[in-house]
Amino acid sequence: MKLAMASLSYFFIVVTLFIIPFFGCCANAQLSPNFYARTCPSLPTIVRNAMSQAVAREARMAASILRLFFHDCFVNGCDASILLDDTATFTGEKNAFPNQNSARGFEVIDTIKTRVEAACNATVSCADILALASRDGVVLLGGTSWTVALGRRDARTASQSDANNQLPSPFANLATLISSFAAKGLTASDLTVLSGGHTIGQSQCFLFKTRIYNETNIDPSFATTRKATCPASGGDTNLAPFDITPTRFDNNYYKALVARRGLLHSDQELFNSGSQDALVRTYSNNAAAFSRDFAAAMAKMSAISPLTGTNGEIRKNCRLVN
Numbered sequence: 431m432k433l434a435m436a437s438l439s440y441f442f443i444v445v446t447l448f449i450i451p452f453f454g455c456c457a458n459a460q461l462s463p464n465f466y467a468r469t470c471p472s473l474p475t476i477v478r479n480a481m482s483q484a485v486a487r488e489a490r491m492a493a494s495i496l497r498l499f500f501h502d503c504f505v506n507g508c509d510a511s512i513l514l515d516d517t518a519t520f521t522g523e524k525n526a527f528p529n530q531n532s533a534r535g536f537e538v539i540d541t542i543k544t545r546v547e548a549a550c551n552a553t554v555s556c557a558d559i560l561a562l563a564s565r566d567g568v569v570l571l572g573g574t575s576w577t578v579a580l581g582r583r584d585a586r587t588a589s590q591s592d593a594n595n596q597l598p599s600p601f602a603n604l605a606t607l608i609s610s611f612a613a614k615g616l617t618a619s620d621l622t623v624l625s626g627g628h629t630i631g632q633s634q635c636f637l638f639k640t641r642i643y644n645e646t647n648i649d650p651s652f653a654t655t656r657k658a659t660c661p662a663s664g665g666d667t668n669l670a671p672f673d674i675t676p677t678r679f680d681n682n683y684y685k686a687l688v689a690r691r692g693l694l695h696s697d698q699e700l701f702n703s704g705s706q707d708a709l710v711r712t713y714s715n716n717a718a719a720f721s722r723d724f725a726a727a728m729a730k731m732s733a734i735s736p737l738t739g740t741n742g743e744i745r746k747n748c749r750l751v752n
Contacts, residue, residue, distance in 0.1 A: 460581055460736075460738040460739065461579035461580060461581040461582065461733060461736060461738070462579055462580060462581055463577050463578065463579055463580060464580075465558075465579075465580035465581040466550070466553065466554060466558075466580060469550060469553050470546070470549065470550035470553050470554050472549050472550070473546060473549075473550065473554055473562070474562065476542065476545050476546055476549060477542055477546075477559060477562040477563055477566055478566050480538070480541055480542045480545060480563075481495070481538070481542075481563050481566040481567055481570060482566075482570060484535075484538045484541075485567060485570045485571070489571065489677035490630075490631060490632065490676070490677070491534075491535055491538060491567065492567030492568065492570055492571045492630060492631075492677075492679075493567070493571075493627075493630040493631025493632070493676070494533075494534045494535040494538075494631065495535045495538060495539075495560070495563050495564055495567045496564045496567055496568060496627050496630070496631075497533070497535075497627075497631065498512060498513075498533060498534075498535050498536075498539070498560060498564075499560050499561060499563075499564035499732070500624070500627065500731075501523070501528065501529060501533060501593070501597060502557070502560060503614075503731050503732065503734045504596055504597050504598070504614060504734075505523060505588075505589070505592050505593045505596050505597065506585070506589065506592055506596075506735065507734045507735025507736055507737070508557055508560075508561060508582055508731075508732055508733070508734055508735070508736050509557050509582065509583070509584060509585035509735075509736065509737050509742060510555065510556035510557035510559075510560055510582075510584045510585060510745070510748060511523055511585040511587070511588035511589070512524065512529070512533065512588070512593075513536060513539060513556055513560070513748040513749060514585070514587075514588045514748075514749060514750070514751070515749045515750065517750075520587050520588060520589070521588075521589075521590045522588035522589075522590060523588045523589065523590055523592075523593040524536075525590060526590045526591075526593030526594045526597070527594055528593060528594070528597040528599075529593060531667070532634065536748075536749070538563070539556065539559060539560060539563065539748055540747075540748060540749070542559050542563060543556060543559055543745075543747070543748050546559060547746065552744055552746060553744065554744070555582050555583050555584045555742075555744050555745070556584050556745050556748035557582035557583065557584050557585075557736065557737070558578075558580045558581070558582050559748070561578050561580070561582065561732050562578050562580075564728075564732075565578050565728070568627075568630075568679050571630055571677060571678055571679040572678050572679050572680065573630075573679030573680075573721070573724070574679075574721035574722070574724060574725045575725070576725035576726070576728050576729050577729065578729075578732065579729070579732070579733065581736070581738055582736040582737060582738065583736070583737040583738060583739075583741055583742035583743060583744060584737070584742050584743055584744060584745045584748075584751075585737060585742055586742060586743060586751045587751075596610075596613075598610040598611070598696065599696065600633075600637050600638075600694040600695060600696045600697075601640070601694075601695050601696065602695075602696050602699070603695075603699055604699040604700070604702070604704045604705070604706065607621055607696060607699060608621060608705075614734055615730075615734065616727075616730070616731065618705060618706060619706075619709060619723070619727075620727045620730065620731070621700075621706070622700050622706045622709050622710060622713075623709075623713070623720065623723045623724050623727045624724070624727050624728070624731060625683075625696075625697065625700060626681070626683050626684065626713065626720055626724055627724075628672040628673070628683050628693075628694075628697060629672065629673055629675070629678075629679055629680055629681065629682060629683035630672075630676055630677065630678070630679055631671070631672060631676060632669040632670060632671050632672065632676055633669065633670060633672060633693055633694060634666065634667050634668065634669060635659070635660035635661075635665050635666050635667065635668040635669075635670065636666035636667070637694060638656065638660065638670065638693050638694050638695070639660055639662070639666070640695070641692075641693070641694065641695050641698070642656045642657055642660060643657070643662055645695065645698075647690055647698060647702055648690050648691070648692075648698070649689055649690045649691050652689075652690070652691040656670055656693070670693060671693075672686070672693050672694075672697070673685070673686045673691075673693075674686070680717060681713055681714060681716075681717040681720045683697075684701075684710050684711075684713040684714035684720065685714045687700055687701040687710050687714070688701055688710065688711060688714045
């Protein structure tokens with residue numbers, strides 16, 4: 431999103447998601463939380479320590495990594511394709527519209543990969559590193575934890591066109607968002623709870639400018655506040671938080687939606703006299719329910735069409751195929 435975590439929507443743009451329920455469920459059977467227990471037992475500690483350092487330097491980085499993971503999984507599965515640089519033979523996902531000048535945190539994944547390679551050479555995939563880092567970032571900002579199943583392998587290619595076509599737009603209406611998630615084996619409830627990743631991070635002005643200047647289902651004082659740093663002309667890359675606590679993983683995102691203070695059009699669509707209103711209200715009043723459901727939805731999302739067995743590879747450098 432051109433946000434930190436941006437929309438699970440054009441992002442996460444926070445950030446999100448999958449190929450068909452059949453593939454999601456069955457591929458997941460090949461993943462295991464203990465996949466590296468013998469081959470790289472230090473992996474969880476390496477990732478956690480690196481994320482602790484990165485988030486200590488910049489709390490927003492937790493949202494950025496979460497968004498990277500959303501955007502990776504939503505485009506042909508959780509295969510680290512988003513991490514690949516463009517080459518002479520293919521144009522990757524980094525410069526797709528939802529990611530260009532907004533996807534960030536690549537250097538953090540590079541750092542983790544370097545440390546993991548030093549401890550366990552040619553063993554751990556970039557896809558699994560991204561999955562673990564996303565979870566740890568959420569925990570570091572006070573969010574819930576979840577068990578990360580491991581065993582993904584890395585894609586040998588990436589597709590800018592798929593990223594442009596498969597990532598949900600921050601300008602989409604509820605029906606379109608639900609359809610986008612359904613195409614990945616995710617339900618409308620999954621959409622609503624995963625959008626809660628926007629409780630951390632920020633968005634760029636050009637993604638919410640139309641909302642604050644033209645839409646009517648918005649709290650007037652909130653619109654005025656946002657206009658102060660997002661002028662009608664210019665300021666497109668200026669940042670604004672999704673809720674009042676952008677560096678704390680809590681349920682204030684849902685409270686904002688109930689108050690008509692959703693930042694993106696796609697955010698407010700979740701609470702706009704539609705099918706998700708009741709669930710949004712539940713999460714706004716029950717942080718524990720949100721935490722529980724977010725953990726379950728993240729585990730589900732992270733199992734979207736992984737490459738396993740002999741498919742894909744274990745990249746030595748997350749930016750390049752071997």
